[in-house]
Amino acid sequence: MTNHIADNLQSVRAQIKQCALQSDRDPNNIELLAVSKTKPVSDIVLAYEAGHRSFGENYVQEGVDKIAELKYLTDISWHFIGPLQSNKSRLVAENFNWMHSVDRYKIAKRLSDQRPAYAKPLNVCIQINIDEEESKAGVLPDELMPLLSECEALEKICVRGLMAIPKPSQVKSEQLNAFKKVQALFATCQQKYPQFDTLSIGMSGDIPAAIECGSTMVRVGTAIFGARD
Numbered sequence: 001m002t003n004h005i006a007d008n009l010q011s012v013r014a015q016i017k018q019c020a021l022q023s024d025r026d027p028n029n030i031e032l033l034a035v036s037k038t039k040p041v042s043d044i045v046l047a048y049e050a051g052h053r054s055f056g057e058n059y060v061q062e063g064v065d066k067i068a069e070l071k072y073l074t075d076i077s078w079h080f081i082g083p084l085q086s087n088k089s090r091l092v093a094e095n096f097n098w099m100h101s102v103d104r105y106k107i108a109k110r111l112s113d114q115r116p117a118y119a120k121p122l123n124v125c126i127q128i129n130i131d132e133e134e135s136k137a138g139v140l141p142d143e144l145m146p147l148l149s150e151c152e153a154l155e156k157i158c159v160r161g162l163m164a165i166p167k168p169s170q171v172k173s174e175q176l177n178a179f180k181k182v183q184a185l186f187a188t189c190q191q192k193y194p195q196f197d198t199l200s201i202g203m204s205g206d207i208p209a210a211i212e213c214g215s216t217m218v219r220v221g222t223a224i225f226g227a228r229d
């Protein structure tokens with residue numbers, strides 16, 4: 001049987017490389033996160049066998065179950081990218097390497113307090129509600145700097161950058177408009193926090209626009225694992 005996931009990974013990597021070169025960027029500065037939510041562990045293993053090592057999950061319990069099952073693959077980096085209720089924060093603090101969707105101090109504080117002493121600080125991105133949509137996850141742009149200041153004292157999280165999910169659009173100019181706003185915010189953050197190195201933007205449908213706007217990590221599900229039910 002051929003491994004379609006390996007083929008898909010290769011095409012997505014090629015696409016990232018091509019987009020990077022078009023934007024005069026080093027392709028090595030753009031990490032590919034394979035979003036395996038709702039997909040079976042066997043798909044993750046196929047991607048792993050194709051050399052892939054970083055995976056994103058959206059649902060806490062599903063993610064934790066997969067991490068437990070794949071514990072023997074010790075070099076996987078696990079990223080939590082979904083919405084998180086505070087009563088589930090411990091599971092993220094104890095099991096994941098990265099958390100992309102921090103959008104309030106309460107969650108940041110709990111993740112830091114609950115991160116095990118033996119573990120390295122949890123890598124964190126702050127999720128931005130970039131289109132300022134009501135009832136959408138993420139901090140509003142105005143709330144970002146105050147939140148970052150509050151997070152400075154938290155020792156067991158390391159804030160690495162920003163994450164955003166713009167309103168879905170097939171139109172590249174619209175994708176660029178949203179991503180440019182995130183890129184500008186990111187640049188502002190970097191002036192105060194030079195250690196910021198992660199801009200988590202771009203999914204299967206908008207990889208070129210995200211890379212044009214400085215993405216350092218694209219989160220790709222469908223283009224690697226196929227459509228979800």
Ligand SMILES: *Cc1c(COP(=O)(O)O)cnc(C)c1O
Binds near residue numbers: 035
């Ligand atoms: C599902 C999901 C992705 C991947 O989306 P695709 O369109 O399948 O590539 C990326 N980021 C987040 C936060 C997601 O929930």
